[in-house]
Amino acid sequence: MAEYNSLPLVCAAEQFAKLPGIGMKTAQRLAYFMLNQPVEDVEEFASEILKARKSVKCCKTCQNFTERDECAICDDERRNQKVICVVEAPKDVSAIERTGGFTGVYHVLHGLLSPIDNIGPQDIRITELMTRLSGDVDEVIMATNPTVEGEATATYISRMIKPMGIKVTRLAYGLPAGSALEYADDVTLQRALENRNEL
Amino acid sequence: MAEYNSLPLVCAAEQFAKLPGIGMKTAQRLAYFMLNQPVEDVEEFASEILKARKSVKCCKTCQNFTERDECAICDDERRNQKVICVVEAPKDVSAIERTGGFTGVYHVLHGLLSPIDNIGPQDIRITELMTRLSGDVDEVIMATNPTVEGEATATYISRMIKPMGIKVTRLAYGLPAGSALEYADDVTLQRALENRNEL
Numbered sequence: 001m002a003e004y005n006s007l008p009l010v011c012a013a014e015q016f017a018k019l020p021g022i023g024m025k026t027a028q029r030l031a032y033f034m035l036n037q038p039v040e041d042v043e044e045f046a047s048e049i050l051k052a053r054k055s056v057k058c059c060k061t062c063q064n065f066t067e068r069d070e071c072a073i074c075d076d077e078r079r080n081q082k083v084i085c086v087v088e089a090p091k092d093v094s095a096i097e098r099t100g101g102f103t104g105v106y107h108v109l110h111g112l113l114s115p116i117d118n119i120g121p122q123d124i125r126i127t128e129l130m131t132r133l134s135g136d137v138d139e140v141i142m143a144t145n146p147t148v149e150g151e152a153t154a155t156y157i158s159r160m161i162k163p164m165g166i167k168v169t170r171l172a173y174g175l176p177a178g179s180a181l182e183y184a185d186d187v188t189l190q191r192a193l194e195n196r197n198e199l
Numbered sequence: 200m201a202e203y204n205s206l207p208l209v210c211a212a213e214q215f216a217k218l219p220g221i222g223m224k225t226a227q228r229l230a231y232f233m234l235n236q237p238v239e240d241v242e243e244f245a246s247e248i249l250k251a252r253k254s255v256k257c258c259k260t261c262q263n264f265t266e267r268d269e270c271a272i273c274d275d276e277r278r279n280q281k282v283i284c285v286v287e288a289p290k291d292v293s294a295i296e297r298t299g300g301f302t303g304v305y306h307v308l309h310g311l312l313s314p315i316d317n318i319g320p321q322d323i324r325i326t327e328l329m330t331r332l333s334g335d336v337d338e339v340i341m342a343t344n345p346t347v348e349g350e351a352t353a354t355y356i357s358r359m360i361k362p363m364g365i366k367v368t369r370l371a372y373g374l375p376a377g378s379a380l381e382y383a384d385d386v387t388l389q390r391a392l393e394n395r396n397e398l
Contacts (some may be wrong), residue, residue, distance in 0.1 A: 005293065005296075006255065006263075006264050006265045006266050006270065006271070007266050007290075008251035008252075008254045008255045008264075009255065009264055011250070011251050012245045012248045012251035012252075014247075015243070015244045015247045015248055016248075018240075018244070019229055019232060019392070020229070020232050021217035021225070021228070026220070028290070028293065029219065029290065030218050030219070031248075031251065032264075032284060032289060032290045033218060033219050033251055034248055034254055034294065035251065035255050035264055035289075038256060039252055042248065042249055042252040043249060044214070045214045045217070045245075045248070046244075046245035046246070046248055046249040047213075047245070048210045048211060048213075048214045049211045049214055049215075049230075049233055049241065049244070049245055050233065050235065050241055050242060050245040051207065051210070052207035052208060052210050052230065052235055053207075053211075053233055053236070053241040054204065054238060055207045056207045056208065056234050056375070057218050065205050065207075065208055065231075065234055067203045067205050067206050067207050071205065072205075073201075089231070090208075090231060090234075091228065091231045094204065094227065095344060097204075110239070125275065132232065135353070189210060
């Protein structure tokens with residue numbers, strides 16, 4: 001019955017459907033919503049997103065998204081520049097910042113090593129990290145995801161860093177807060193046991 | 200910790216958060232996705248949606264969204280122009296069209312009567328419907344939602360139409376297909392009983 005849908009609606013819905021986690025039904029709902037908004041609001045929506053994309057660049061130090069040459073975190077004197085937390089993507093920086101418990105700086109790889117997807121060391125920002133390490137660095141925290149690619153990337157990078165005499169750490173494995181033992185998978189439970197702490 | 204988030208990202212996320220059903224967390228995820236896309240793709244996204252909003256207008260007959268003067272359904276000779284299905288919004292037309300079981304035409308009210316929100320008969324497209332009824336019409340199907348506002352609007356309009364000698368019907372109430380008796384609310388179950396059909 002798509003033959004009866006008006007063309008502009010279909011075009012708008014198709015654009016929304018390209019977004020992650022948005023299926024065709026939600027995309028159509030969003031398109032209908034947009035067609036009901038005042039033209040000025042839709043213009044603002046379109047221009048703000050385009051402006052964001054065009055003005056954003058990678059921080060020359062940590063490679064995180066910023067609109068300046070150096071991001072607000074790298075530029076902050078209160079942050080400990082000697083502790084570098086290595087993450088896969090800018091969204092991971094947001095996640096760690098939300099905890100409010102980290103006072104060091106970051107390094108965004110913009111990807112993870114993945115031979116199956118043909119992503120090698122030259123495709124992610126490892127060289128930029130190594131350049132930073134020639135300076136005064138106390139610790140590098142590998143904060144990639146606990147997935148196969150995240151593990152492989154953490155291991156690969158830690159092997160490059162260790163010979164430089166810099167401490168390399170990895171995020172702890174264990175039970176997620178608020179979870180139940182009976183629902184934990186075997187690997188998680190085994191690691192929670194292995195990494196048990198004295199009370 | 201928002202102080203560290205780059206301004207373009209925050210602006211883009213705020214725009215996404217204006218969409219219905221998109222919270223701040225999803226909005227931020229969508230903004231990150233956009234910042235990772237090629238500039239051309241983001242340009243296409245922005246321009247297609249804006250183009251859709253600017254090119255869309257209401258069909259001169261049924262008030263549904265279309266990019267032409269008259270929509271494809273009203274313009275289709277195979278559709279029965281004597282049976283008009285009255286709905287609240289363009290998305291309801293899509294929903295009924297998906298069933299493939301309706302061969303008449305539509306009338307989109309673009310709203311429902313709602314005294315609490317100060318929406319009266321002059322705020323929705325009732326006059327346009329009445330104008331159509333002066334022509335050759337066999338039946339008007341009130342297909343507004345089974346909510347308080349939907350009921351009130353259906354009743355209000357049917358009272359205006361009945362004196363004209365045109366048949367007015369209402370969508371059937373009953374159990375949703377695939378549901379279970381035990382989970383049906385009292386009103387639904389009561390109506391399913393009242394409107395029982397002979398087998």
